[in-house]
Amino acid sequence: MGPQLPPGIRLDHGRSSSTTPNKKGRSLVATRPFPAGSHIATFSSPLLALPDGATMRTTCNYCLRVGASSSSATSSSSQQQQGQQGQQGQQAQQLKACTGCKAVVYCDATCQRAHWRGVHKAECAMFARVRKSVGKDWLPTPVRAVAQVMLRLRAGDKEVREAFESGSGLEGNVEAFRKEEEVWADFELQASAAVVYAGLLQGDEVLAKAREVLCKIQTNAFNRLDEDTGMAGIYLDAGLAMVNHSCVPNAFIGFDKRTAILRAERDIREGEEITISYIDNTLPRSARHEALRLYHFQCDCARCKNDLDCYEVCQESPALSLNSFSLQPNLGKLRNPPIDRSKVSKQQVEAIYKTWQSLPKPEGDDEKDHLKVGRARWELCKPLVEAGMWAVEPLPTTILNVALRWQTSYKMVVYALPLLCFLATECEPFKLVAPFMPWRIKGIMSIVKLLAVTGEFTASGSLATRCTHEGLVGTLALADQVSMCEALLRLAVHHGSTGASEDREVLQQARSMLDDVESLQGREKESTLLRAWAMDPEDPEASAFFEKEVLSPIRKLASLAPEILEAMLGNKSLTKK
Ligand SMILES: C[S@@+](CC[C@H](N)C(=O)[O-])C[C@H]1O[C@@H](n2cnc3c(N)ncnc32)[C@H](O)[C@@H]1O
Numbered sequence: 001m002g003p004q005l006p007p008g009i010r011l012d013h014g015r016s017s018s019t020t021p022n023k024k025g026r027s028l029v030a031t032r033p034f035p036a037g038s039h040i041a042t043f044s045s046p047l048l049a050l051p052d053g054a055t056m057r058t059t060c061n062y063c064l065r066v067g068a069s070s071s072s073a074t075s076s077s078s079q080q081q082q083g084q085q086g087q088q089g090q091q092a093q094q095l096k097a098c099t100g101c102k103a104v105v106y107c108d109a110t111c112q113r114a115h116w117r118g119v120h121k122a123e124c125a126m127f128a129r130v131r132k133s134v135g136k137d138w139l140p141t142p143v144r145a146v147a148q149v150m151l152r153l154r155a156g157d158k159e160v161r162e163a164f165e166s167g168s169g170l171e172g173n174v175e176a177f178r179k180e181e182e183v184w185a186d187f188e189l190q191a192s193a194a195v196v197y198a199g200l201l202q203g204d205e206v207l208a209k210a211r212e213v214l215c216k217i218q219t220n221a222f223n224r225l226d227e228d229t230g231m232a233g234i235y236l237d238a239g240l241a242m243v244n245h246s247c248v249p250n251a252f253i254g255f256d257k258r259t260a261i262l263r264a265e266r267d268i269r270e271g272e273e274i275t276i277s278y279i280d281n282t283l284p285r286s287a288r289h290e291a292l293r294l295y296h297f298q299c300d301c302a303r304c305k306n307d308l309d310c311y312e313v314c315q316e317s318p319a320l321s322l323n324s325f326s327l328q329p330n331l332g333k334l335r336n337p338p339i340d341r342s343k344v345s346k347q348q349v350e351a352i353y354k355t356w357q358s359l360p361k362p363e364g365d366d367e368k369d370h371l372k373v374g375r376a377r378w379e380l381c382k383p384l385v386e387a388g389m390w391a392v393e394p395l396p397t398t399i400l401n402v403a404l405r406w407q408t409s410y411k412m413v414v415y416a417l418p419l420l421c422f423l424a425t426e427c428e429p430f431k432l433v434a435p436f437m438p439w440r441i442k443g444i445m446s447i448v449k450l451l452a453v454t455g456e457f458t459a460s461g462s463l464a465t466r467c468t469h470e471g472l473v474g475t476l477a478l479a480d481q482v483s484m485c486e487a488l489l490r491l492a493v494h495h496g497s498t499g500a501s502e503d504r505e506v507l508q509q510a511r512s513m514l515d516d517v518e519s520l521q522g523r524e525k526e527s528t529l530l531r532a533w534a535m536d537p538e539d540p541e542a543s544a545f546f547e548k549e550v551l552s553p554i555r556k557l558a559s560l561a562p563e564i565l566e567a568m569l570g571n572k573s574l575t576k577k
Pocket of ligand 1: 014023024025026027170171173219220241242243244245246294295296297298299300
């Protein structure tokens with residue numbers, strides 16, 4: 001017996017044979033072919049699904065929808081989260097606190113009842129205990145997760161018992177964790193806190209069980225990072241937990257509230273093992289291995305064995321040709337990127353990344369501090385710039401961090417646009433080859449939002465007073481920014497709906513923005529051509545229009561990014577060309 005699995009996948013028990021020892025354990029296997037981008041399976045009855053401690057008062061504790069905190073919740077972290085929601089333009093629904101513990105919040109009575117039946121009935125008294133002993137109304141996420149499991153085990157929950165059974169159920173790597181002294185000491189603290197707060201008797205056996213539960217959670221739970229809201233939390237489904245890791249995976253997971261969606265990153269054959277990446281697989285090899293230490297195995301994927309960088313992975317990727325309908329339709333460039341490897345060795349890239357990580361991070365909102373950090377990072381990345389290896393980390397993240405700051409800065413907002421166009425054309429397609437990857441769609445939507453802003457500046461005649469770069473002002477003045485937006489929205493809707501669940505907020509947003517743009521009077525000709533291009537990107541007239549009115553200005557804007565970055569971060573003056 002194993003966990004219940006949705007149709008389309010089966011569990012391989014991973015038994016070793018006399019010739020091939022199996023080090024990976026169990027795995028998930030496709031029972032039919034899945035085309036790139038398609039849905040493989042949906043998981044919506046997780047064993048654990050909880051928001052992280054800092055967002056317990058701003059996220060429904062059952063369905064994980066993000067809302068406004070309940071009236072009495074005013075912690076600084078919740079205010080910070082609300083600020084982030086505000087920036088993303090989301091309408092936060094008022095959440096209601098549980099009248100018993102007042103620590104957790106829900107959308108409505110339906111969510112509250114479902115959570116009460118599932119776990120909160122046992123958990124409610126725990127928060128009263130927490131408040132009484134430490135004066136807080138939240139717990140660190142792993143402690144709360146362990147406490148939930150321990151309480152459900154005590155209540156005789158069959159599903160939880162099967163998953164957390166010693167010697168079977170989920171993999172826990174307990175002995176491997178025990179050997180790591182510091183980690184183990186920390187686990188002991190967290191496990192005892194969970195036992196105390198859950199109000200369980202503290203015998204050795206109970207504490208040992210709580211430690212084992214924590215090991216299993218660490219090994220199998222996903223950091224549930226919601227693509228739309230950026231909110232984190234823990235998500236554990238016993239079936240999904242059977243998926244193994246690869247740094248060149250064929251699948252990825254997206255989260256939408258209480259649902260996890262497993263999707264194909266490239267075409268998957270019937271009988272092929274399904275793999276995802278547990279970590280950011282675009283990092284240099286030693287950084288990936290450091291991140292994988294938590295899982296206690298040596299990755300022997302092709303990326304690791306041959307130490308491939310993202311350009312090499314992209315060149316070989318079966319998803320590469322999907323970019324013919326994207327912002328980087330030049331497949332030749334994706335196959336033969338204009339980079340000079342002789343300028344920077346892989347060892348140098350490793351060293352750059354390590355130093356980059358050790359640089360002090362900006363604290364708070366001080367503009368000067370952010371600029372100082374941005375400059376130090378940019379300086380460190382210079383060998384990558386020289387080699388034209390813009391897609392190799394930590395360079396794209398350095399640029400993205402600057403773009404995100406500028407996006408919300410009154411003075412710098414116009415300059416963020418070339419940076420985002422550069423990321424979408426020169427970095428992301430090499431890093432995340434499939435154009436339907438959520439981060440690529442997010443990048444497109446960020447450009448649309450900035451074009452809406454710069455479009456207003458152009459219309460009101462205030463662009464030149466807000467931006468001193470003549471090349472940038474000139475490009476925007478000549479560009480048909482509405483057609484650019486429409487084409488980008490068509491790309492977002494097309495790739496966003498490839499196998500995605502229909503209620504994804506980004507997709508909804510793209511659709512409604514597209515409706516708005518299409519309803520504008522006087523641009524029927526442009527809309528007809530862009531609709532024709534979206535139906536058939538090879539259509540000669542429509543593709544010529546896309547090339548001239550959309551791609552060409554986006555490329556022009558992107559081409560200004562290196563110079564703007566060098567001027568702002570390299571402390572050079574910005575040439576007025
Ligand atoms: C989330 S579980 C995956 C399911 C697991 N194979 C099992 O049988 O329960 C994670 C654990 O699977 C194993 N694993 C995952 N990917 C692996 C890989 N590429 N190579 C070797 N072991 C792997 C490691 O033991 C890891 O800690």
